[in-house]
Amino acid sequence: MNPANPYDAFARIYDLQHRGFLDDVPMYLRLAREASPEASILEIGCGSGRLMIPLAEAGFRIVGVDESSEMLRIAEQRLRTNRRIPAERWSLVHADARALRLDASQFDVAIIALNTFLHNLTRDDQLATLRTARAHLSTGGLLAVDLPPNDEMAYQPDDGVFRLEATLIDPQAGTEIHKFVASRIFWAGQEQELTYRIEERRADDTTFTEQLVTFRLRHVFKHEMELLLLQTGFAEPTWYGNYDLAPYGEGSPRMIAAARAI
Known part of the structure; x- marks a missing residue:
């Protein structure tokens, strides 16, 4: 990922702009519930907690990882002051996702949301991030990666x-x-x-x-992403083209990979 994290410089601005973006929340709630009513979730690149908050409010245990200390500061403040979320339901980790290793942690779902994967600038970065996701998923666990479409x-x-x-x-x-x-x-x-x-x-x-x-x-293209997933311990992904989980195709506004750990 980027050698110096630019989000530290404008985390407050990013949060002001994106905290109200909720379009993808129902999709992640659906994927988590399909995994287990008590699914444990790992979010790689959690930012200021935009997704963590509704997922934790819904009863899921979630760990958020981010390289930006300022993003995590905002996320922690929002989570701690939310009376609907018990403290034991969430945790934050300041780490580089490429090298993350959480002791004895096996999650049901891993999330790389809203173009976060594009911050991997080399093939080695991409592979390392996906290997991190696989290392923390139980066999059969689901990885969801939200990407922009091919065009x-x-x-x-x-x-x-x-x-x-x-x-x-x-x-x-x-x-x-x-x-x-x-x-x-x-x-x-x-x-x-x-x-x-x-x-x-x-x-x-x-x-x-x-x-x-x-x-x-x-940017990463569909077949390129498939190869990366197959090289890092995942099965052939299912592709969705929007947050309603419609199939990916021409004109789809999003390109969402859902891959099972094998």
Whole structure:
């Protein structure tokens, strides 16, 4: 994954933008319930706890792993202050997923949600992350990886021009935030470079801050992902094209692999 974690720099902004994204929650609840009414879940790249909270509220035991200490700080704060979630139902681990080894932990479900897998920039990174997932799943356990569809890169800007992605309000800080993104595509390596420009201003215009954060993603295609899974202890995956678990096909908005550990 990225050698320096860019999410530490704008974890608060990321959380403000994404904490309300719930489209995939019913899918993960369904997959967990199908595994077991008391399924144990490992989330690789849990971020600020967006998925952990509804899964723990539903009664599942969940462990979240992330490389960003600032993301984990936000996740811990949200989990600890949620009265519907007992403390014994969740835990957080600050670790590089490629080298994660939790003692004697066997999970029923592992999740790599919402493009998180794209932060693996090399084949070795990809294989190591999937081996981590397999090492922590019981035989027959399910891994779900949520990816963009095969043609996603073709629709992404490749001019490096900043475009407004989101306007956010931070009620605690009393600021308005404008998040711009510039994209470049590197087809030879299946990589996309994203640079975010964050502009934040107080309502009275007395304070203005700006920061730049850049990172790369490596896109992965369907058959490539199948080979990676088959090399790391998983059976042939089932492919879904949206969060309703419709089959993957032309025009699908998502590319979700569901693979059993063997």
